[in-house]
Amino acid sequence: MSDDPADSFTRARAAAGVLFFNDRDQVLLVDPSYKSYRDIPGGYIEHGETPRQAAGREVTEELAINPPVGRLLVADWAPNDTEGDKVLFIFDGGTLADDQLAAIKLDPNELTGYGFHNVDQAHELTISRLARRIVHGHAAKQDGTTRYLEHGEWSC
Template sequence: MTDDPAATFARARAAAGVLFFNDNDQIMLVDPSYKDYRDVPGGYLERGETPRQAAEREVAEELGIHPELGRLLVADWAPSEAEGDKVLFLFDGGTLTKDHLDGIRLDPGELVGFQFHDIAHVHDLTISRLARRLVHAHAAHLDGSTRYLEHGEWI
């Protein structure tokens, strides 16, 4: 036993992403060069950075655009055996304008592509824990809510 009570505290890593839409209510999924599944634009927070700041920075780095981000759609407590405790934030990127779409310049060190997909097919397009999070984020986008999730499940 340790004398430091903080030794038992969770030390969660935090990541933030953005859910973008097109005019057909499809969601953007990106193809990372370093993952074997599709994801949303985003990444881990840097020291001293807020989740929103991280989401904005990651979108700028990965896509080369600077759209105004909307509200938080989901916060997901999503620890993984391989990566430890994590809390994941997903912000509403809204519908991308033609200018934003035309301005996308993928960071070749991170992304090899992107496409828009119907939310109904998301479970066939990415890993299950992310698919669950995206389904809830899409629903929150439509109903104006913010959802707290654990392992992608609405609590």
């Protein structure tokens, strides 16, 4: 057993994503080629990046668009039995304009499709923990707050 107290500290991985909406207040979900469920645009944060920078980079890589990444909507402490501890950040991407939608080109190595969906269908469209983040992110966007979650659950 180590005498270094830092050995007991978590080494959480961090990821960042973006919630984009259309003019009907539907959320953009992507179809990753390497997952069995829909997701939001985003991915893991690389060394030297901030969460917002990572979110922007991932959107550009996955969708080939570069809209501004807005304010933080959700921070979620999300340990996973198979993947370890994670901290997940979700930012507001706002409403995509018609020209931005027309410019989307999916990275064929990562995505097979995308679509806009009603937020209240999130639990039918993706895994539970992500659906909870989407619902809380949408609510935070509407009420001007940032939500701190644990395991996708609002703890306030």
